Amino acid sequence: MKLYYFCILSASIGFVSGRIDREAIVSKFNVVRKNLINNETTPLQVGNGDFAFNVDNTGMQTFLPFNTLSTWAWHNDSLPANGEALGDYTGVPMLTHGRNVSYEIPDPNLPEVSQWIISNPNRVNLGRIGLKFKGQALPVFQISEPRQELNLWNGFITSKFNVDGVPVEVITQGDLETDSVAFEIESDLLGSGDLQVELDFPYPPIHGTEHKYEVFAGVYGFPLNHTTQLVAGDGKGGANGSVAHIYHEMQETRYYVNLRWGTGEAPSSSPLPTIRRNEPPGSASKSAHRYTISPGEKDHTASYSLPRTAKSSLSSKLSFTAHFAPSKHTPAPPAEIRARSSAAWATYWKQGGFVDVVTGSTNANATELQRRVVLSQYHARVNSAGTRHRQPPQESGLMNNGWYGKFHMEMVVWHCAHWATWGRQALFDGVFPGVYETFLESSVARAGRMGWAGARWPKMTDPITGTSSPGGINGLLMWQQPHPMYLAMLAYQGSPTQKTLERWDPILTATADYMASYAWKNESSGYYDLGPPAYGVTENTPPKESLNLAYEASRTYWHYGLRVAQHWKTLLGRPVPKVWTRVAAHLAPLPTTTDAKTGQSYYAVYEGLNHSWWNDTSNRGKKLTSDPRSLIMLQGILPDLPPLIISSSDNTTTNSPVSQHGGRVIVDSETARATSDKVWEIWGDENIRGWGRPVLAMNAARIGRADRAIYHLTAFDYWDFDDAGFAVRGGDGGTPPPFLPGNAGLLLAVGYMAAGWAGSEGDAPGFPKDGSWIVKHEGMLKGL
Template sequence: MIYRFFLLILTGLFGHLIAPSTTTFRPSNTRIDRKAVVARHNVVVTRFDSMQSVSVGNGEFAFTVDPTGLQTFPDLYQHGVPLGTQSQWGWHSFLNPQQYRIEEVYKDYESHGRKIPYTYAYSQPERKKLASDWFRENPHRLHLGQVGFGLTKADGKSAKPQDLKNSHQVLDLWTGEIRSHFELDGQSVDVLTVAHQNQDQLAIRVKSPLLKTGRLTVTFRFPYASGDWENNTDWESTQRHISRLQPLTSKSAVIERTLDTTHYSASIGWSSSASLVQEGAHAFVLKPTGQLTSIDVSCRFSSRPTGETPASFTDTQKNSYRSWEQFWTSGGAVDFSGSTDPRASELERRVVLSQYLTRIQCAGSIPPQETGLTYNSWYGRPHLEMHWWHAAHFAQWNRIDLLERSLGWYQSVRKKAKAIAARQGFKGVRWQKMTDAEGNESPSTVSPFLIWQQPHFLYFAELCYRHHHNQAILEKYKELVFDTADFMASYAYWDPATKRYILGKGLIPAQERFKPEETYNPTYELAYWHWGLTVAQQWRQRLGLPRNPEWDDVLAKLSPLPVQEGLYLAAESAPNSYTFEPYITDHPTVLGAYGFLPASAQLDVPTMQRTFDKVMSVWHWEDTWGWDYPLVAMSAARLGRPKQAVDALMMKVTKNTYLPNGHNYQRNNLRIYLPGNGGLLMAVSMMCAGWDGYAGSTTPGFPTDGSWNVKWEGLNRMP
């Protein structure tokens, strides 16, 4: 017992109970040459490859391009990383003439003698199936419009990708600018592409002798929406939407868009003599006139019609340069140069590109979808259990403002989350899993039963407090913290027979391999419940409020983490956790109880050591996901296994593939996966800076055998 007590202290087991750290750590006085680190990972594209598109954006808006610097050949990329134009506000719903109601898809599950209604995706009968499908598909995120080049060969035919020669494109990460060069019939074309950092706008500068011969134009095409799981464009239903051109000045115009009840606009401005003409119901062409060899074009998308001309290319470029330099020169940085481990350069590349990608894809006003603002997955909907993986790292890299941008969304959907909890007979708010910008819950056979997204808000709030450490932040988030904890305490069922609180039945854990009607007391969720309620009590104490006795009762009597034969089980209801094939696939979240989370007094470190070894030896790693490798790495680091932490981050499996553009590839219909990028950043920050209570080397997640030369600065310790 004495040994265990000292082990708890040495491993920082009580770190979450002490005053949170607000210190940003730097291990040496040697400053990192940040620009050099970033520049050596600029993305270079020299050919048309459907998996190598690159993007500009600002967290609210993103625009993805091919080697021309625009979306000139979208069909080539449809089954790769598509050339999307998406925003946080761009949503659409099909009309509902059948008047489906969400109540039609509620399904009761019995739990402890009580029937609890869940928002279920029915496969039959037909009416319920159609209702389920409608609410899953609506609303869906829009592709706002394709902006490309019209390129004509000398023989008058439209150019194809193979007609473009000497392509060379660079995504300059330091400035957020894409520089593209190619040649058509021996004539050069040079393009600069940038995104405004405060508006949903792209801007380009084009230089080419093809402009004066009319062989290079700029095209704007607008699709109807699609309710497909992935594809978000319908080019066939031209009669179902309206595109109306309205001139503003001699060098600007606005295209007003109407899709059923959805309205938005695209404002277009240009620098030189040109005319914008309509050449189809939803196709427009900007045709330079005169002897031009260069032109600037800007296009701003807006949820509301506007009579304002968009910002010029020059102003947008300056805005992009300034904002990106501020981003890279503030916050955290790592430098692995000088390492002899052959994986160091690749890990550094993933780190740098993941910072860029999460900045433009995941730093918006609502939680992102898993494919960000590039193309749809799950109809474009956010998954709240993934919000931690998308955005928690911003706090650890000392960019707390990028995390806080999306936290206000929880307040906006609080009423709907409270209604879910009340409908099911619980207190507080039950945070949605698969949702939309308005906080509507999506029908699913899995999503409504998940609970591990629930404590995420407590984690976010605590990260904010650790950064600001003031009364204002406590007041800002206290009601959401308390509502979140109220649900957690009321969800835990008091079992009079065993005299303990139980999570489930009627849940699916983070490892989505278990049936809701059978599953109870998953290890990771038990640990997260305990940690979350502990944090909520700390918030009450910081505010000068008494501890909540209901929360304390759950904390004192919550079921222990389930153990069998010296190993933590995936769930108490799964004694065959390591022998039943489906249970050794998907997320190994049992390790999250000590890695993702700090330990609690419930956790026995030697048992977790054995569990870690078991997971590593039996797991089917090809059947995992992009954030699982950071999850394992964080557990390995806390357990004092730095070599295995690095091995986990760099595991050679399909879903740990990082494309040349930095995206984390998963499978054929999920070619990018931003939770993997965000998880990587969280793991690396923790492997560098450590965690509360840690007192060892300056880089606890990296081997000290001389193979890794790790320099870092501006990172924060993990709870």
């Protein structure tokens, strides 16, 4: 059957060669740090998308207690002790088209239960691994001459520094296959016994509002609330005594740190380290859960559990693997992890898409743009490829616990859509539609409780149950609902098979059932209305007035979603539900306003605004004009429309596409262009934050303003990426960096501008043709 409205490119998405020297470009942007960082600096990371180890200048977590985070380790705080019962929370009723509907927002009568649901479960810091000096914590003032380099092509960090004037070198390597980090440490201080490795295990605090953003997750003041235990290895998979395990139990949360020493060779050929617990079990000290690893003896006379007696016999080298997992395992030796992970990272860079804007360009902004693109690809692989647990990342990735560690369902497009357009379909498919399959049952139940059909997807999401955290905005946000349709089309573009159609069909069916059910038939106008109450994409609209929001509702994203659902059924050769057809054909039109002086029409954020809203100086007006990005999303991220399935009456339906209803018929190009110009005029650079610039760039490219598109991506004075290449949210976001939707949004926009979008013409249609930009790309797919 014919596939409508987008094309499949023939460009290879596998190995490529010849055109672009990828290794040279990637290696050019290795991160090098020559100054000691502080607690406001983003750490460098190694990881695999499901696990990340964050480091200070020592390549470990020595003088800054950075986090070790995963997609699988979560913990629930103790329930409220004030008599409020979790089962009493049922949401808060709000009048919705003549009936009370309970929305997932905080209940003022149950404040502690509401907060508990918001903040639980919360992501667990799996433990800290750092260096100690002469039996004590290594203070930062004893560290000098630091030089740290992140090798992007092979995915490891080399950290060189002096401790008390003596050189130390640490190589830190993550593993793309397992949740492991391998260390190779070399220093004469190891041989003298003055330098050792220490492991420590924090406990999650009670997560009130003050712990919404935890830069350093966990506390050490509740040692009796949890237990750790050293377990000797059984020798399987390695030499006897080369494996040990630390078991950590925090109520329902239990896991192991599986340790592996040396090379895995016979004991006689390699000295084995020792590990001991610093204090006896049951200690009430803050250091109760600390463990010390010391280097092996040169003559290898010491066993796994014996204390050291002769410093001169110690090795000046220490290699070990720390593998974090819910169960006990024998991890791979560090040398094996180093070899296979370096090769896997090189494969990652060789495969999939690549964009080169630096080799031939003379534009002064090309180098910095290329740096951001390359580093964003690294950070996305470490933080945004949670394929084993089918999880999109939280906004701060696997670096710190922003929003209690929970991901936001409305942000999944910004986090992960680029995997598809950059030819990395396996990473895209590792998240989608799995995340929707996981939460389908709970989302159907949610819609049912609220009196609607289908599946109502959550917002700030409990990764285990799919519960939507009851924030004031969370329960009323709408734009995550049609996301499955957009993502399904990306999935089908990458793999146009029956298997893709069949797997996504239950998700799209449940989504479309809800969208059609949620729409309310306004008998006065004859249209179907959406909201109120509702919040728009920018979260700055008055919820009780937000009727037919321009981007989310009316004949835009809601319409697009229903049209895709209809089209999906035709590709499967199955009947299209009549209600989808009826609602899609009769959704309220896009809200517009007209300038009385010029007669020019513009789109409005929601229905009911008159043209004065552009210059409204009231608090409401200022809130709207401080971030009007929803209006440029109409021709930014929103694709053209697939054919509309028309029924001959409200009682029958047909699977025959009607061509005059295909194409971009909902968004008028002249009105969209005028609206884009108006947004450009009023949305000052200093107010644009988050993923605002990528969507502005995509909008400008689509309406033929390539000069404006590249400006948005290169307004470096306003759009901050730090020295490690992490995007900073900026504005009034209030969240500590990083802001991963900024990194992933940059990749989506650059891919869009380089490879084009469905219906675009020519090469690199989003870059100016002024001669200063020479853009090469390979392995890319067009955007929708």
